[in-house]
Amino acid sequence: MQADLNERTTPDAGSLSQWAVSAANDRAWDEAASRWALVRKLYPQHAPGWVQGAIAERELKNYAQSEALLEHAKQAFPGNPNVLLQWAELHIVEQQADLALEKLRTVVDAFPDDMAGYARLTDVLATLGRFDEAAKVNQRVRELFPDRPRGWQQYAELAMQQERWAEALTRWSMMRERFANHAAGYMRAAVAAENLGDRRLAKTLRLAREYGNAWLESTLGGDSRATAHRVNPPQRRGMLQFIELVWTKARLNLKSEANQNYLRYLWWIIDPLLYMAVFYVVFGLLLNRGGDNFVVYLLSGLVPFQWFAKTVQLASGSIIAGSGLMHQVRISPMFFPLVMIVQTAGKQLLVFGMLFLFLMLYGLYPGWHWVGLVPVIVTQLILTVVVSAAVAMIIPFARDIANLIPTGLQFVMFMSAVFYNTDIVPDRWRTVFFLNPMATLLEQYRVVLLDQQWPVWSSLGWVMLGSGLTLLVLLAAYRRLAPIYPRVVLE
Structure with a gap:
C-alpha cells in the first residue's frame, strides 16, 4: 500500500485503518505500529491512529512512546473515552494500579453513559482484592445498563472470585433469566456447582446450555434447583x-x-x-x-x-x-x-x-x-x-x-x-x-x-x-x- 501512495491518490482514513487493523489482528505489532504511524501522518485528526498506535507500542513494550501518543490523543480528542481507557491499560501493564484506577474513575465521571469505564473499573478493583468497592461499582453498572450482559456477568464473577459458590449459582441464575442464550450463564455456573461438589448439577447445567428448561426439569424432577436454575432453550435450527x-x-x-x-x-x-x-x-x-x-x-x-x-x-x-x-x-x-x-x-x-x-x-x-x-x-x-x-x-x-x-x-x-x-x-x-x-x-x-x-x-x-x-x-x-x-x- 505504501508504494500505491506514491502512484495513486491517497487512500481514505477508513481504508488505511483497516490495513493497520489487519496487522494488529495478526499480532504483527511492529508492522501495526508502522502502519498506524502512516495513518497519523496522513490523517492527524483521525483518533484511531493515535489510540490504536498506542496499543501497538504498548504491545511492543515501548511504554514511553505509548504514553506520548495517548497524551497527544487526550489533548486532541477530549471527547473520546477510549483514550483514558487505554491509558489505564498501559498503567496496569506497568503495574501502576493507583494511576490506572485514577484514569478509570476519570472515565466514569467524564463519561457516565459509557459502560466500558464502569466495567473495567470493576475488573481492576476485583483484581486488587477490593471486592466491596468493586461490588458498589458493579451495582451502578447494573442500574445504569440493566439490558447489557456484561454487568450481570461481572456480578456473578465477583462471587466466583471470592469462592462464594452458592451465591455465584444464584447470580448466574439471575443472568440466565435476563440473557437466556449467554453461554457464561450455563458454563460458569457449572464450574460453581463443581466447586460445591454437586457434579450432577454441573453436568446438568452444561447440557442445559443446549437443551433448555425441559432438560433441567426432566433431570432434576421436583428438586427446587430446577426452578432456581431455570433456563430457556436457544433458537432451533431450521x-x-x-x-x-x-x-x-x-x-x-x-x-x-x-x-x-x-x-x-x-x-x-x-x-x-x-x-x-x-x-x-x-x-x-x-x-x-x-x-x-x-x-x-x-x-x-x-x-x-x-x-x-x-x-x-x-x-x-x-x-x-x-x-x-x-x-x-x-x-x-x-x-x-x-x-x-x-x-x-x-x-x-x-x-x-x-x-x-x-x-x-x-x-x-x-x-x-x-x-x-x-x-x-x-x-x-x-x-x-x-x-x-x-x-x-x-x-x-x-x-x-x-x-x-x-x-x-x-x-x-x-x-x-x-x-x-x-x-x-x-x-x-x-x-x-x-x-x-x-x-x-x-x-x-x-x-x-x-x-x-x-x-x-x-x-x-x-x-x-x-x-x-x-x-x-x-x-x-x-x-x-x-x-x-x-x-x-x-x-
Whole structure:
C-alpha cells in the first residue's frame, strides 16, 4: 500500500485503518505500529491512529512512546473515552494500579453513559482484592445498563472470585433469566456447582446450555434447583439447515470410511459381491435350489434386503455413538440414525447399478416398467427410515436389545422370501406372510425386474401408508424424548 501512495491518490482514513487493523489482528505489532504511524501522518485528526498506535507500542513494550501518543490523543480528542481507557491499560501493564484506577474513575465521571469505564473499573478493583468497592461499582453498572450482559456477568464473577459458590449459582441464575442464550450463564455456573461438589448439577447445567428448561426439569424432577436454575432453550435450527447437516455428515463419513481402506471405494462393490456370492454358492450350487434363473431371482431379493439390513444394523446404535456430539451442540437425536440412513443409501446406489447391469447380461433389459422401481425404492427408503429410527430410539433405554438386532434381521430375511419362491408358502399363510412389509417389497422388485410388469399398486400403497403413519408417530416421539437422551446415553 505504501508504494500505491506514491502512484495513486491517497487512500481514505477508513481504508488505511483497516490495513493497520489487519496487522494488529495478526499480532504483527511492529508492522501495526508502522502502519498506524502512516495513518497519523496522513490523517492527524483521525483518533484511531493515535489510540490504536498506542496499543501497538504498548504491545511492543515501548511504554514511553505509548504514553506520548495517548497524551497527544487526550489533548486532541477530549471527547473520546477510549483514550483514558487505554491509558489505564498501559498503567496496569506497568503495574501502576493507583494511576490506572485514577484514569478509570476519570472515565466514569467524564463519561457516565459509557459502560466500558464502569466495567473495567470493576475488573481492576476485583483484581486488587477490593471486592466491596468493586461490588458498589458493579451495582451502578447494573442500574445504569440493566439490558447489557456484561454487568450481570461481572456480578456473578465477583462471587466466583471470592469462592462464594452458592451465591455465584444464584447470580448466574439471575443472568440466565435476563440473557437466556449467554453461554457464561450455563458454563460458569457449572464450574460453581463443581466447586460445591454437586457434579450432577454441573453436568446438568452444561447440557442445559443446549437443551433448555425441559432438560433441567426432566433431570432434576421436583428438586427446587430446577426452578432456581431455570433456563430457556436457544433458537432451533431450521429444517433446511438440519437436512444440509445430515447430508454433510453422511458425505464426510463415506469419505472417511473409504480413506481407511487400501482399495478405498472399491470395497463398496466388493463387499456386496462377496455377500451375494456366498448365498449363490450355498443355495444355488450346493443345495441346487431354484433353477436356471435362480441367480437372478436371488439377487433381485438379496440386494434390496441387504440395503435394509445394513442400514438398520448401523443405525441401531447411532444415538449412543453420537453422545459426544449431542453434548456439544443442540441437535435432534433423529440426526444420528438419519446420517446412517443417508450414508448406506449412497453406497447402495452403486450396488443397484451392479444389479441392473447383471440383469441386462441375463437378457432382462430395461423398459417402461422399470419406472415402477422408483416408487418401490422410495417406499423401501421410508420403511427403512421407520425401522432404523425406531430401533435407534429404543436402544438407549434398553441396550440389551442391540444384541438381538442381528438375530432379528436374520429372521426377517428368512421370512421375506429372499432365496425361495413365495409360491411355496401355503395359501392359508399367505396373508400373514405378506404382513411382513419387506416380503411385499421384495415381491414388487421381482414383479418389475423379472416379470417385467408394473408393481401391484395396492400392495405398495399399504406399505407406504403404514410406514408414513408410523414415521409421524416416531417424529413426535423423538421431539418429546429429545431433552432426555443426553442424560440417558451417559448412564
